[in-house]
Amino acid sequence: MNIQKTMSLMEKLTILSAAAKYDVACTSSGVDRKGNGKGMGNTIAPGICHAFSSDGRCVSLLKILFTNECIFQCAYCQNNCSNDVPRASFTPEEICTLTMEFYRRNYIEGLFLSSGILVSPNYTMELIYHTLYKLRHEHQFHGYIHVKAIPGADPLLIRQTGYLADRMSINLELPTSAGLHSLAPNKSRRTILKPMRQIQNGIAENKDELAVYQKAPHFVPAGQSTQMIIGATPEHDYEIMRVTESLYQKFGLKRVFYSAFVNVNQNEKLPMLPGGPPLLREHRLYQADWLLRYYHFSVSELLSEDRPDFNLNLDPKCDWALRHLDLFPVEINRASYQTLLRVPGIGYKSAGRIVKARRMNRLDFSDLKKMGVVLKRALYFITCSGHMMYRTKLEENYIFENLMRDRTQIPVGLRNSSYQQLTIWDV
Amino acid sequence: MYVFLCENSIEGIFTGVYDAWASRYGHRNIRLSLDTPDTYELFCEYIQVTPDLEKSRRIGRAICSSFGYEVYQDICQAIMAAGKEKKKALDKADCVYRTILLGFAMHDGHRVLTALGEPYVARVFELARTTNLEAHHLMGFLRFRELENGVLFSAIHPKNDVLPILGEHFTDRLPQEHFMIYDATHKTAAVHKAGSPFFIADVTDLNEALIQNVSAEELEYRRLWCAFFESIAIKARQNPKLQSQNIPKRFWQDTVELC
Ligand code: SF4
Numbered sequence: 001m002n003i004q005k006t007m008s009l010m011e012k013l014t015i016l017s018a019a020a021k022y023d024v025a026c027t028s029s030g031v032d033r034k035g036n037g038k039g040m041g042n043t044i045a046p047g048i049c050h051a052f053s054s055d056g057r058c059v060s061l062l063k064i065l066f067t068n069e070c071i072f073q074c075a076y077c078q079n080n081c082s083n084d085v086p087r088a089s090f091t092p093e094e095i096c097t098l099t100m101e102f103y104r105r106n107y108i109e110g111l112f113l114s115s116g117i118l119v120s121p122n123y124t125m126e127l128i129y130h131t132l133y134k135l136r137h138e139h140q141f142h143g144y145i146h147v148k149a150i151p152g153a154d155p156l157l158i159r160q161t162g163y164l165a166d167r168m169s170i171n172l173e174l175p176t177s178a179g180l181h182s183l184a185p186n187k188s189r190r191t192i193l194k195p196m197r198q199i200q201n202g203i204a205e206n207k208d209e210l211a212v213y214q215k216a217p218h219f220v221p222a223g224q225s226t227q228m229i230i231g232a233t234p235e236h237d238y239e240i241m242r243v244t245e246s247l248y249q250k251f252g253l254k255r256v257f258y259s260a261f262v263n264v265n266q267n268e269k270l271p272m273l274p275g276g277p278p279l280l281r282e283h284r285l286y287q288a289d290w291l292l293r294y295y296h297f298s299v300s301e302l303l304s305e306d307r308p309d310f311n312l313n314l315d316p317k318c319d320w321a322l323r324h325l326d327l328f329p330v331e332i333n334r335a336s337y338q339t340l341l342r343v344p345g346i347g348y349k350s351a352g353r354i355v356k357a358r359r360m361n362r363l364d365f366s367d368l369k370k371m372g373v374v375l376k377r378a379l380y381f382i383t384c385s386g387h388m389m390y391r392t393k394l395e396e397n398y399i400f401e402n403l404m405r406d407r408t409q410i411p412v413g414l415r416n417s418s419y420q421q422l423t424i425w426d427v
Numbered sequence: 428m429y430v431f432l433c434e435n436s437i438e439g440i441f442t443g444v445y446d447a448w449a450s451r452y453g454h455r456n457i458r459l460s461l462d463t464p465d466t467y468e469l470f471c472e473y474i475q476v477t478p479d480l481e482k483s484r485r486i487g488r489a490i491c492s493s494f495g496y497e498v499y500q501d502i503c504q505a506i507m508a509a510g511k512e513k514k515k516a517l518d519k520a521d522c523v524y525r526t527i528l529l530g531f532a533m534h535d536g537h538r539v540l541t542a543l544g545e546p547y548v549a550r551v552f553e554l555a556r557t558t559n560l561e562a563h564h565l566m567g568f569l570r571f572r573e574l575e576n577g578v579l580f581s582a583i584h585p586k587n588d589v590l591p592i593l594g595e596h597f598t599d600r601l602p603q604e605h606f607m608i609y610d611a612t613h614k615t616a617a618v619h620k621a622g623s624p625f626f627i628a629d630v631t632d633l634n635e636a637l638i639q640n641v642s643a644e645e646l647e648y649r650r651l652w653c654a655f656f657e658s659i660a661i662k663a664r665q666n667p668k669l670q671s672q673n674i675p676k677r678f679w680q681d682t683v684e685l686c
Contacts, residue, residue, distance in 0.1 A: 262664070
């Protein structure tokens with residue numbers, strides 16, 4: 001521990017932010033809270049991105065580990081106890097200072113605190129609790145805090161911490177318990193799902209408390225989220241999305257994040273990924289996730305035992321529409337909101353605008369454009385007052401070819417490099 | 428045709444709306460326009476509108492009470508947008524005027540901005556969105572530096588007049604800080620003294636020496652932030668195109684980590 005004392009704040013920050021970066025969640029969304037006029041900070045529901053790192057990801061929170069010393073041995077994690085990496089730990093005061101000073105310079109929207117497991121789950125959870133307590137009460141910080149619940153920690157500690165945080169998360173890590181068993185031997189589905197359930201119940205009880213007594217303290221007001229690593233174990237998209245669906249429905253999660261597996265440890269249990277991390281696959285999973293949360297789709301409509309993986313070439317909604325051409329075209333001036341949601345090129349916001357605007361005027365294609373509809377994608381699937389935008393065939397191959405010419409099917413940056421993302425599981 | 432020439436500001440355009448209404452020339456014979464046109468048309472009478480706080484307030488109140496605060500806010504944000512005035516037929520001032528007229532003609536004025544089938548409403552909607560988006564971007568991308576005297580200072584170069592939105596946001600967020608956000612495009616600044624409301628001031632000559640004089644710790648926190656920013660990126664996911672799509676290059680100069 002001698003090394004630690006002489007370590008500068010700069011060194012610690014470098015080590016403990018690099019160690020935290022594979023946690024993909026960085027959103028500061030989900031809660032509106034005005035400043036209180038005394039301390040520092042507020043939050044706004046859509047969240048705010050403060051920077052974008054060179055991998056293009058949003059940087060919103062000071063994302064760090066309390067410590068990267070860890071007694072566990074998760075094969076995919078660079079902090080696992082058998083790895084030879086530099087180790088460091090913050091003090092609670094150091095975390096508070098960094099958070100406050102970064103926040104007042106508007107570098108960040110708040111803190112995302114996670115941690116390796118130092119000594120024991122309880123010991124670690126207590127350090128985290130202590131840090132948040134200091135930040136909220138001594139430093140009067142009212143900005144956003146996302147905190148990790150440590151699997152296996154005392155429920156009481158998790159509960160107390162939840163009253164100080166905006167969002168809590170416990171990572172599911174791998175989509176199936178078999179995967180977890182082989183790669184994270186010290187963790188189990190049970191120690192992950194138990195606190196997840198506890199937080200869910202805590203949020204529900206808190207709603208009741210708040211209904212009765214408005215000044216009751218808020219418990220995890222921005223909800224809980226989790227993360228799964230994609231491509232480290234051989235699950236298909238179908239299994240992953242079914243897990244996601246039940247996390248939303250049965251555990252009331254706000255968000256599920258997907259993290260394309262990056263092989264940092266060269267462990268023989270892990271797949272080599274010659275094409276780099278499966279970024280395009282991860283992208284399709286996020287798109288499908290949106291379809292579940294905002295577009296009233298269910299997983300069984302998108303995938304099945306026989307078609308267990310998403311088409312990497314097309315976004316899942318286009319792919320679905322092409323397999324259901326009998327439902328199209330739909331008439332913009334008549335179709336229900338639910339039907340509009342299913343049209344490729346129409347987002348949920350534009351669908352809402354269409355429904356409102358058509359009460360006043362008949363809409364045509366130029367109006368749709370102003371409402372944010374992507375016509376080059378939607379035109380095959382819609383009519384305005386009975387007319388299509390121009391003559392087109394309602395035929396799968398024809399539309400597929402045209403959609404593929406539309407470069408937006410593959411997001412920027414993934415176009416050249418990872419068109420073919422073969423992982424060993426694909427072959 | 429009567430053309431009311433308004434100054435490009437909330438007060439200017441609202442006064443124009445007031446004067447146009449009060450003139451009783453009939454809405455079909457009236458047009459609002461921003462500032463002096465290059466060529467005067469024949470058979471048009473041009474009327475110069477002098478911004479008037481009282482008239483502008485009245486219009487503001489009428490919009491608020493008839494259409495609700497949200498619509499009021501959107502209309503103000505539309506006016507705050509720079510709005511390239513290449514589309515002659517869709518002059519910003521005139522679009523605002525026609526939108527307000529439509530609102531009063533409607534059964535439920537709260538819904539006026541959903542009538543996107545009307546080109547002038549669509550224009551107001553689009554302008555409001557532009558301002559809003561830029562303000563939201565800057566809520567994240569602007570950076571404060573701590574000056575020697577403890578004041579937080581920030582310089583930005585926005586296209587639209589987003590300072591009122593930012594001033595409100597940061598006053599709520601940093602109530603106990605003295606801060607100043609300098610808008611170098613419009614030469615204005617939002618100034619906030621700890622514990623008070625903020626105000627907007629014209630700034631013609633900024634004291635360059637003063638704002639370069641940063642506090643002793645300032646450079647240390649910048650270095651820490653840049654180190655964090657570097658180490659948080661995942662090299663295996665390097666994607667500069669996505670990065671510059673998410674944070675357009677024009678914002679880079681005023682950040683700490685990218686400039
Ligand atoms: S518990 Fe596992 S995933 Fe977490 S830091 Fe330790 S080794 Fe890494």
